[in-house]
Amino acid sequence: MNKQFVNELADINTNFAQWYTDVILKTDMVDYGPVKGTMVIKPYGYAVWENIQQYLDKEFKKRGVQNAYFPLLIPESYLKREAEHVEGFAPEVAVVTYAGGEELSEKLIIRPTSETIICEMYAKWIKSYRDLPMVMNQWCNVMRWEKTTRPFLRTSEFLWQEGHTVQSCPEDAEKDVQEMLKVYVGCLRNLMAIPTLQGRKTEKEKFAGAVATYGMEAIMKDGKCLQAGTTHNLGQNFAKASNIRFLNKNGELEYGYSTSWGVSTRLIGALVMVHGDERGLRMPPNIAPIQAVIVPIANHKPGVNEKCEEVFNLLKKADVRVKLDNTDNTPGWKFNEYEMKGVPVRLEIGPRDIENNVLTAVRRDTHEKLTLNLGNIVEEIQSLLKDVQDNMLKQAEDNLKASLIETDDFDELVKSVNDGKVALAYHCGDEKCEEEIKQKTTIKTRVIYAYDDSHKCIYCNKPSKYRVYFGKQY
Numbered sequence: 001m002n003k004q005f006v007n008e009l010a011d012i013n014t015n016f017a018q019w020y021t022d023v024i025l026k027t028d029m030v031d032y033g034p035v036k037g038t039m040v041i042k043p044y045g046y047a048v049w050e051n052i053q054q055y056l057d058k059e060f061k062k063r064g065v066q067n068a069y070f071p072l073l074i075p076e077s078y079l080k081r082e083a084e085h086v087e088g089f090a091p092e093v094a095v096v097t098y099a100g101g102e103e104l105s106e107k108l109i110i111r112p113t114s115e116t117i118i119c120e121m122y123a124k125w126i127k128s129y130r131d132l133p134m135v136m137n138q139w140c141n142v143m144r145w146e147k148t149t150r151p152f153l154r155t156s157e158f159l160w161q162e163g164h165t166v167q168s169c170p171e172d173a174e175k176d177v178q179e180m181l182k183v184y185v186g187c188l189r190n191l192m193a194i195p196t197l198q199g200r201k202t203e204k205e206k207f208a209g210a211v212a213t214y215g216m217e218a219i220m221k222d223g224k225c226l227q228a229g230t231t232h233n234l235g236q237n238f239a240k241a242s243n244i245r246f247l248n249k250n251g252e253l254e255y256g257y258s259t260s261w262g263v264s265t266r267l268i269g270a271l272v273m274v275h276g277d278e279r280g281l282r283m284p285p286n287i288a289p290i291q292a293v294i295v296p297i298a299n300h301k302p303g304v305n306e307k308c309e310e311v312f313n314l315l316k317k318a319d320v321r322v323k324l325d326n327t328d329n330t331p332g333w334k335f336n337e338y339e340m341k342g343v344p345v346r347l348e349i350g351p352r353d354i355e356n357n358v359l360t361a362v363r364r365d366t367h368e369k370l371t372l373n374l375g376n377i378v379e380e381i382q383s384l385l386k387d388v389q390d391n392m393l394k395q396a397e398d399n400l401k402a403s404l405i406e407t408d409d410f411d412e413l414v415k416s417v418n419d420g421k422v423a424l425a426y427h428c429g430d431e432k433c434e435e436e437i438k439q440k441t442t443i444k445t446r447v448i449y450a451y452d453d454s455h456k457c458i459y460c461n462k463p464s465k466y467r468v469y470f471g472k473q474y
């Protein structure tokens with residue numbers, strides 16, 4: 001492949017979809033798998049996922065969550081126990097009917113999510129209030145046979161974490177889903193520099209089988225929403241379907257109250273589409289697999305390679321994720337390459353820099369060039385990375401604010417959402433009304449902003465139930 005041309009990307013402003021595909025393929029994050037709809041997550045993409053995992057795993061464990069692992073295959077009969085759940089997932093399940101050289105007597109579902117099998121096991125393990133709360137999480141893959149797929153955003157197999165809790169009262173189950181939503185929002189904000197809109201989903205958009213679903217929505221560069229994570233209060237629905245009962249303190253048998261919550265490799269797609277620009281990816285330092293790259297200039301000159309290695313070792317020792325590229329590619333090629341990969345800070349070290357005991361740093365977020373003193377280079381770089389992180393969050397917040405409009409006029413809502421906005425409007429809460437809007441315009445509700453019955457529904461004019469965000473989605 002001619003490396004001179006690898007960084008030719010489609011125009012981000014006129015062809016965002018192609019730009020996205022170009023970026024994720026050309027930065028070596030992902031490749032297509034041989035089975036349609038599957039993806040191979042390559043090391044540069046997987047490193048992003050690992051950073052998400054590390055952040056969340058730490059936050060989960062602070063809150064008493066334990067990791068476990070449940071099987072990939074689920075007996076078909078389990079899925080059928082919760083009526084809404086099976087209706088929600090049946091169209092996209094993959095089923096194993098033949099194994100070990102013969103037809104199976106019971107079909108096996110490849111997990112689209114694990115509520116049914118985890119609840120089955122919980123029912124076996126939970127006997128009394130002393131066994132509660134039961135709080136487990138698994139990091140795993142799931143499979144949903146989607147018709148239209150795009151790497152990270154929608155793939156038939158993806159990686160995620162799914163947390164499942166059982167509590168002895170509805171209040172504690174509700175606390176779990178609120179708390180975990182906060183953890184997710186914090187992950188996006190602190191690690192990925194992505195601000196979100198968060199709140200309860202409407203009855204129509206909630207998870208199949210849940211009492212209440214909460215979601216967080218990130219807004220992409222083109223104004224479309226991406227559901228970045230959800231938490232579900234399942235009430236006693238799954239406990240009744242799976243017979244999760246415990247002896248309460250009065251010696252009576254009671255059904256448990258369960259929750260589930262998850263985020264997936266979709267988040268990598270969000271990262272690309274929130275921060276990317278015409279030159280490629282832009283990685284916020286806290287999640288960047290490479291936070292700083294050192295590019296030697298005129299490294300045939302004496303002392304250049306040595307100085308580069310010295311700086312590399314200092315930064316590495318200080319836990320900066322640093323890479324030294326001393327391959328024989330030209331500096332110009334390297335500049336393009338790491339710019340496209342979104343490395344937050346590029347460090348150039350040449351003979352003249354060494355003479356002056358400095359290096360040249362270039363920020364990926366602003367393209368600003370800085371001269372930094374080699375005498376306290378570790379502190380300089382650490383503070384620079386923090387600046388880049390803060391600035392990228394600020395930019396993303398400004399974009400989010402610029403995407404929002406408030407309206408009481410349905411035509412304006414449709415027009416502005418089609419123009420890449422997210423619209424805040426009053427709605428009656430009626431599922432049929434919401435469905436009609438969706439059928440007519442492909443616009444869906446995202447999350448509820450606030451309950452408010454003082455206005456009229458933007459579509460049917462009946463009294464409002466809440467104010468809700470409307471948008472187009474990935």
Ligand SMILES: [Zn+2]
Nearest residue numbers: 428433457460
């Ligand atoms: Zn209505």
